[in-house]
Amino acid sequence: MKLTVLGGCGAWPAAGQACSGYLVEHDGFRVLIDPGYAVLPRLLASTAAEDVDAVLVSHGHPDHCADLNPLLRARALGERPPAALPVHAPPGALDVVLALDRPGMLASSYVLYELAPGAPVELGPFRVDAWSLPHHVPNAGLRLTAGGRTLAYTGDTGPAAELTELARDADLLLAEATYPERVPEEDAPFLSSALDAGRTASRAGAARLVLTHLWPDTPPEPALEAAAKEYTGELMAAEGGLTVSF
Template identity: 65%
Template sequence: MRLTVLGGCGAWPTARQACSGYLVEHAGFRLLIDPGYATLPRLLTRLDVGAVDAVLVSHGHPDHCADLNPLLRARELRDDPAPPLAVYAPHRALDVVLALDRPGMLASALRLHEFSPGDRLDIGPFTADTVLLPHFVPNAGIRLTTPDGVLVYTGDTGPSPDVPRLARDADLLLSEATYARRVPDADAPFLLTAELAGQYARQAGVSRLLLTHLWPGTDRATVLEAAREGFSGPVGVAVPDLVVEL
């Protein structure tokens, strides 16, 4: 299983960093997780839009799904339309982004599979176990399993004992870390720190921790230092074009 980071910036993209977006490949199958703002151009540096086999969305915030619209446009409106794209998302999470075009314009471009966090999904060669994690809107933490490895992605989440439970013995924990050590009080139930992500990684016994969804302008060295206070294994930051082999 191979993870390629398209972007890992929280809230909005910067000049150098797209928002959340991750390409996961196994056995020739290409799964795009969270096509957030500005991730499509990054994807196009690696493959044609028709080569994406499925999309999995953790929740409906636009920094995690806005580029689904241009992805579907690029597949549907070209001279040789691609087959309908399998798209998996929590119930109603994509209502807004799918309403950006006139009704029916992209209806044949996708096959929408809505799920409730807690469901198990079979997506190509991947088994995806999901769990509801605390955020401003329903958010699915995701555990992707293949015979070769386990990747756990939190989406956006606040503190929850379900995070280390979901990540138990995973090869890689891709964890939101919007702030280094302290989340502003109003957002504290719904966002995570790098410090706590490191503690969760240790509790779960994961092999590797990758921090993502950093607030724009965050110093990477600061979040790495915070995460390493709780986790002694390899720690990195999700930056464009980073490739991790599991």
């Protein structure tokens, strides 16, 4: 299994960067997770739009799904439109982004499925399990397993006991870490810090931790230092171009 980070900014894309966007590959099957702002140009630098086999969206905030629209346009309006793209998301999460074009324009380019906790999904070689995690809008934590390897992804989430189960013995935990150590009080139920992510990775026994969704234009070092207070395993920050094979 291989993870390629296309973008890791939270909220909006800093200059030359992209918001949340992750390509996960195994046995030639490509799953795009969270096509947020500015993700598509980075994806197209290495992968044609028609070569994406499935899309997973954790939640409906545009920094996690806005570039689904240009991805579908690139597939639908090309010379040889590919088969409809399976898109999996929490109920209602994509209503706004899928309504950006005139009715019916992109209808044949995708098939929408609802992610539901306790209802595993088979995508090519991947098994996908979802957890409902606390955020400002419905958010699905995702666990992808293939070839005996596991990637766990939190989406955006506040504190939750379910995070340990989501990340249990994962080969890689991709965890939201908007702030290094302290989440502002008004957002504390809905977002996480790097310190929180390190604690989750340690409790779950995750082999690697990748911190993502850092606030734009902030250096990764404070987040890495905060996570290292709780987690002693392999630790990285999600920057565009980072590739991890496991």
